[in-house]
Amino acid sequence: MHMADALINPAVGGTMWLVTAGLIAYCARKVKQTMNDRLVPMMGVLGAFIFAAMMINFSIPGTGSSGHLGGGLILTILLGPYAAFLVISSVLVVQAFFFADGGLLALGCNIFNLGFFPAFIAYPFIYRVIARDEYGTLRAWIAAIVAAVVGLQLGAFGVVLETKASGISELPFSAFVLLMQPIHLAIGIVEGLATAAVVAFVAHARPEALFPAQAVVEPRNSMRPVLIGLLIATVIVGGAASWFASTHPDGLEWSIAKVSGKEEVSGTEDNLHKGLGQLQEKTAFLPDYGFKSTETEAAPAEQTAAEPEQWPTISAGTSVSGIVGGLITLGLTVLIGFALKARRAGV
Amino acid sequence: MGLGQWLEIGRMDELGRLDTPAHRLDARAKVITTIVFIVVVMSFPRYEVSALTPFFLYPFALIALGRIPPGYILRKILLAAPFALVVGMFNPLLDHQVIASVGVWSISGGWLSFASIMLRFVLTVSAALTLIACTGIYRLGAGLERMCMPRVFVVQLLFLYRYLFVIVDEGARMMRSLELRSARPSSLRLRVYGSLVGHLLLRSMARADRVYRAMAARGFDGKIRALHRASFQWTDWAFTGGWTAFFAIARMWNLADALGRILAGGGS
Amino acid sequence: MSHHLVEVRDLHFAYPDGTDALKGVSFRITHGESVALVGANGAGKSTLLLHLNGYLTPTRGEIRIGETPLIRETAAAVRRAVGMVFQDPDDQLFMPTVFEDVAFGPLNAGLPPDEIEHRVVSALERVGMAHLRDRPPYKLSAGEKRAVAIATVLAMAPDVLVMDEPSSHLDPRGRRRLIELLKSFKHTKIIATHDLELVVELCSRVIVLDDGRVVAEGQAVELLNDETLMLAHGLERPHSLRHLHPH
Amino acid sequence: MSHHLVEVRDLHFAYPDGTDALKGVSFRITHGESVALVGANGAGKSTLLLHLNGYLTPTRGEIRIGETPLIRETAAAVRRAVGMVFQDPDDQLFMPTVFEDVAFGPLNAGLPPDEIEHRVVSALERVGMAHLRDRPPYKLSAGEKRAVAIATVLAMAPDVLVMDEPSSHLDPRGRRRLIELLKSFKHTKIIATHDLELVVELCSRVIVLDDGRVVAEGQAVELLNDETLMLAHGLERPHSLRHLHPH
Ligand SMILES: Nc1ncnc2c1ncn2[C@@H]1O[C@H](COP(=O)(O)OP(=O)(O)OP(=O)(O)O)[C@@H](O)[C@H]1O
Ligand SMILES: Nc1ncnc2c1ncn2[C@@H]1O[C@H](COP(=O)(O)OP(=O)(O)OP(=O)(O)O)[C@@H](O)[C@H]1O
Ligand SMILES: [Mg+2]
Ligand SMILES: [Mg+2]
DSSP: OOOOGGGOOHHHHHHHHHHHHHHHHHHHHHHHHTOOTTHHHHHHHHHHHHHHHHHSEEEETTTTEEEEOOOHHHHHHHHOHHHHHHHHHHHHHHHHHHHOOSOSTTHHHHHIIIIIIIIIIIIIIIIHHHHTTOSSSHHHHHHHHHHHHHHHHHHHHHHHHHHHHHTOSOOOHHHHHHHHHHHHHHHHHHHHHHHHHHHHHHHHHOGGGGHHHHHSOOOOTTHHHHHHHHHHHHHHHHHHHHHHHHHOGGGGGGSGGGTTOOOOOOOOGGGOOTTTHHHHHHHTTGGGSOSSOHHHHHSOHHHHTTSGGGGGGOOHHHHHHHHHHHHHHHHHHHHHHHHHHHHHHHO | OOHHHHHHHHHHHHHHTOOSHHHHSOHHHHHHHHHHHHHHHHTSOTTOOGGGGGGGHHHHHHHHHTTOOHHHHHHHHHHHHHHHHHHHHHHHHHOOOEEEEETTEEEEHHHHHHHHHHHHHHHHHHHHHHHHHTTHHHHHHHHHHHTTOOHHHHHHHHHHHHHHHHHHHHHHHHHHHHHHHOSSGGGOOHHHHHHHHHHHHHHHHHHHHHHHHHHHHTTOOSOOOOSSOOOOOHHHHHHHHHHHHHHHHHHHSOHHHHHHHHHHHHHO | OOOOOEEEEEEEEEOTTSOEEEEEEEEEEOTTOEEEEEESTTSSHHHHHHHTTTSSOOSEEEEEETTEEOOGGGHHHHHHHEEEEOSSGGGTOOSSSHHHHHHHHHHHTTOOHHHHHHHHHHHHHHTTOGGGTTSOGGGSOHHHHHHHHHHHHHTTOOSEEEEESTTTTOOHHHHHHHHHHHHHOOSEEEEEOSOHHHHHHHOSEEEEEETTEEEEEEEHHHHHTOHHHHHHTTOOOOGGGTTSOOO | OOOOOEEEEEEEEEOTTSOEEEEEEEEEEOTTOEEEEEOSTTSSHHHHHHHTTTSSOOSEEEEEETTEEOOTTTHHHHHHHEEEEOSSHHHHOOSSSHHHHHHHHHHHTTOOHHHHHHHHHHHHHHTTOGGGTTSOGGGSOHHHHHHHHHHHHHTTOOSEEEEESTTTTOOHHHHHHHHHHHHHOOSEEEEEOSOHHHHHHHOSEEEEEETTEEEEEEEHHHHHTOHHHHHHTTOOOOGGGTTSOOO
């Protein structure tokens, strides 16, 4: 469920970045307090493993995210929530940078969706409660499946909310939810099975590998109110946002970048495709925002004339100039690139 | 994911070690500039296309300055592209509103936003890739640490990265011997693969442990020390400041359109 | 089926990073010969051996095993005929237990269970590691791994035996056992090694590799006794030959 | 600071899977001594050496390096004093280039850049691998890796040198170079190896390990020349001693 930058707006991305950075700092402090020699290589190698497991993925059409095993739960069981959150974060960072899998702006969202829910919700409130300290028993299997499903469902819902709040994808909210949640239900079951199997395997073949996990403090009860609070806040904010998004298009204006940009579009619903008519009805609101940018307003008046604000009634001439200009600019940048390179070679 | 792709990380590693003006810049300067770049690119309205083009200057400049083979970056972008295609695919289907026309053709908003998504995708991805190719994971790690990233996290990042090679290596070794000793590779049962994966995990864990101990044996205490301690110099300030200014200008004024207007306007 | 002939013609190989490891290697090994491949570190011995069962594909040149040219289509068949012991035993062992590891080859060859059991046990006995059968390979000592790696290949009853430093990490007893074992193996053998004493005992012919090229080839005792040749290519006259006159 | 004394008292160690690898090992090595640790495969040599810098923690018994008992709190200091060459060089090399790898130790010791550069270059020269400085270590040949692994330890200028089969995979020239190098190293050395010729040339004292216990200890030439003792523990009388009378 990696989200790409192309679907996120800076406000949503930035907010999630802040939230995630705070979580990382918090977890880093926690892990440092209980650091032992075993934990470092275990964190690294398990991260690398999860990394590999995540590579087995498939895109979910239209949502801009992909489905794959999350790995958050398994890491949490083996390493404890704090270390696991750090590991998941590092995995996503490396994926974003080296494989262009998941965007940089979306990094905060991705880390939160894939790390926070399994580590701080599914593990302490579901897995621990059901599995207690058993490995490889029926209890443990059930616990892993339920926890994995819940963790992924929350994560998937996070994706939906963040994408909707950004308002770049055309997919309507309900369709989006219908697309994401069932797929992640299936993935969750697979992930739960895989988690239980791996944990049982490790507990059997290398019991000492489980020790570092036990050395790490579990979320103390004092943390729970904070976490629950955070969860509730997320749900409320997300729910409100999605409600606005689905019923009142203008509700999306809460997103900072759009505060001042707002313009009604008139009657364009005549070109509905029959097959997509239903969907289209729900999306009718979508074209009515984002036609121009905040910054456009701030820009000098003489510039606005050339701005996309004019697009709904745009003249052919403007389009042509945009295309010509774009192509020429591209050409120029390539030339500058070559020039820089030539200069270097000459030096 | 194929071995080929894994080997490509090794390639990234080699690029990251080059010594060029782009590589000599402080990692922090490049990180900050890249973040500003991505935020600005993503802040454009959804139908924007032409105004995005001037932004290609940034990745192109880094690729040229850093002597990164453009083909390599291009290949990596193409590898990730299907993903973005799928993302944008629905826009033309769902959004038919005509908002622009070129001659006799009319362009629907869906196609415009699709084009816009693809452009942003290429821009942001190439910026991220060139950042790594011009910095390398170690310099990046050292830079992040000095940007107040928690050390535990940075160490984890570096270890993850290093152990990726360990796992790939262990996995490749296993696959190699497996291949050599199976007469009919297709006949391998799932059970064999299951046990192989489990075994790979255990082997990698054991190896990771040994590698870590070897590091500890040579005085590693969790602090990342870079061989070439860079300090933020005037070039770094100039780099960050200059590009930020350029991004701001290109964000406020549609440079491409202006250019096209001058040329097209002059021509017609 | 006679796979016992090994012929390499003008073999070139460059690693993906551009390292030219082989720069035109040619030789011909006939049925039942026992040939040593010696040379300094980095001379290209391992690289060359990895070509002999199609693990690496030459940049130029060709390889024939028996009558079969080694190309992608024939690789599977050739691999059944050529048993390969890698320089690093970790490369060779991948199953959860020693027994399963040694049984892996015979199992894939589709042998009946009794036969497999028999082969595994006898292979492990021949290398003196029968007591390790239920241990996981990655938890063995270096020498134990080496011995088990040799057993995995013996269990496949190959026509040609290719070994990359088979004696390293073995204790003197294990090394002695290996030498006897190889003496009793009547098929073609190709052994890359720095253990020149082992070469003296086992091999009739020696190929000296340096910097990706064959620089000398001939009778084992004769070549190894040639002090200038040996020193020029990172080698040494073996102790056991010191009583002979230098060549 | 004198770290040159190494004392091991009644060391027991069992691996987590229950394998009893050490069953009560005691010895004392004084300043400047050069001691060989020999024994069959699986005797426990590597396991023992891994205790000497705190990599493994004994189930029972204690270790002193110099005046310092080796416990978790002192492990970091001890590691600075004890330079360790692992049996598998792949475990030792983890940085992206040979140069960075050799520089890792000095860098962590907080040395100034000039000094680091100097140490790295000289360490690589001493093992004959200066030409590899910009290559990634995982792409080297086995012998090249071994030599670089030795360089990483030399660059740290340790007080005590602990080496696990340092000569394996080295070509005869590299092995000769290693022997000269170790001869010139005046501090305490502990070397586990199957290369008994190297022991004859380098070590004054030999400790024979079998099945996790010290079974013999004494003068190198004397012990190695004792044919029955050697054969009983998986060893062999070295060639170079064959002209002497058996003990
Ligand atoms: N994976 C690799 N990628 C790039 N270069 C390699 C790789 N493996 C080996 N080389 C290089 O190829 C050359 C030949 O290596 P090879 O392993 O064949 O040597 P060798 O004769 O087996 O040496 P040794 O006696 O040390 O085992 C060396 O220069 C080595 O550095
Ligand atoms: N990680 C491990 N887990 C369990 N048992 C192990 C592990 N490593 C080694 N052993 C066992 O401990 C014993 C001692 O092994 P060790 O590696 O110390 O032997 P060694 O004397 O170094 O042998 P070699 O000469 O082959 O290197 C052997 O029986 C071995 O199988
Ligand atoms: Mg080799
Ligand atoms: Mg050993």
